[in-house]
Amino acid sequence: MRALLIDLLVAFGATGILVLDGLHRVHTPPFWVPAVAVAFVVLLLRRRYPLITAFIGYGLAWFVPTVLLLPTVLLYTVASRRGPKWPTAVAVAGCLALLATFAGSGGTPNWRALGVSAVSFLVIPVLAGLWMYQRAALLEALRGRADQAERERDLLAERAVAAERRRIAREMHDVVAHRVSIVALQAGALSVRAPDEETGQLAEVIRESSAAALNELRDILQVLRDDAPDPSSRPGPALSGVARLTGDLAAAGARIVTDLPEPLPRVTDQVGRAAYRIVQESLTNAAKHAPGATIHVRLGLEDGRLVTEVANPLGASAGLPVSGYGLIGMRERVTLAGGALNHGPDGAGRYVVRASFPAEGGTP
Structure with a gap:
């Protein structure tokens, strides 16, 4: 134009x-x-x-x-x-x-007139045209070099990311997988040699949880090594898994009060996965900061939105290491799913983690 x-x-x-x-x-x-x-x-x-x-x-x-x-x-x-x-x-x-x-x-x-005409009507336009041609060629070459440098930079960045992901995968396999495997083996041995039935049940819960953690860790390692398909193409945690999640923790000796609607609200896979992870991380934090206290878990619909709420009394810590990354990860998950997250003391002696997500339209 x-x-x-x-x-x-x-x-x-x-x-x-x-x-x-x-x-x-x-x-x-x-x-x-x-x-x-x-x-x-x-x-x-x-x-x-x-x-x-x-x-x-x-x-x-x-x-x-x-x-x-x-x-x-x-x-x-x-x-x-x-x-x-x-x-x-x-x-x-x-x-x-x-x-x-x-x-x-x-x-x-008239050679003088011919010379003046040649300079005015031939030499000057030709030199100006050749200069413009060389200028355009130089700009195109510089543009090509810039594009090549950008592609090389992106390639180097991708290689660095891939190398870092492989390093993380190696560390997780060598350290985390090893420790969890030892926990699973020891829990299995304890369930066989338990002095009483209650101890055997608790050991079996620990063994099953460790085995599930190893399976999830294996999937994460495959994703980090780019050996697995897109994570979204594989079945993952969903809203229906919250009941089992709380049940496993209750079987391990925790006191949990659940308020889950029947049937569960209909939500997208992304929202269901995010809600599951929010409840999972909230239960983990509650076990760290209020060991032995009663944990309240509630799911429901409010104003057409799915609401998850996990509350526990403010109490002494269990002495487990705390990094602060759990709350950061929860906020990231909720934001990606189009929801909102609130957490903190409610003024009644409880710590409440509340997340709301868009629902698809009620219950099926």
Whole structure:
């Protein structure tokens, strides 16, 4: 669009000069009006067909010398579009022949006039056109180098990320998986040799939880190593797993009061997965900060939104390590699912984690 506007301005400007020149002449050359019209069309098409339009302009200047400005513009266009190649040499030769014809038309050649005309109508436009061609080529080369540098930077970043993911996968496998495997083996041995039934049940719950953790850890390691398909293509935790989650923790000896609707609200997979993880992390935090206290878990619909709430009394810590990343991870999950998260003391001696998510439209 910008090039078309420039071509229109050049065409109107050049033909306007020709029109004014013709109006100031007492006798205009034959075919002057058609020549000006053809010159206008030639100037509009000069970028697409530079060499052809140049020779058409030479022909017009041959028959109508008042349009001598036209070959200069067309010669510049050929040089700027084709560069130091044969089309430019052909256009220069044609323009030089035209100038020589005009210089010798009066009998004895006027070499001084020919030299001035050659510099004005041939050398200057050719040099200007070649400079523009080289400038455009340089800009294109610099643009290509910038694009290549950006692609190389992205490739190096991807390689660095892949290397870091593999390193994390190795560390998780060597440290976390090893520790959890030991817990599972010891819990299995304890469930077999338990002195009483209650101890055996608790040990079995620990073994099953450890085995489930190993399975989830294996999936995470596969994702980190890029050996597994897209995580969203595999079944993951859902809203229906909250009941089992609280049941396993209750079987391990925790005191949990649940308020789960029946049937469960209908939500998207992303929302269900986020709600499950919020409850899971909240239960973990409650076990850390209020061991032995009663934990209240509630799910429900409020104003068309799914609400999850986990509350526990403020109490002494269990002495487990605390990093603070749990709350950060919960907020990220809730935000990605389009929800809102609030946590903190409620003024009644309880710590409450409350999250709300968009629901699909009630219960099925």
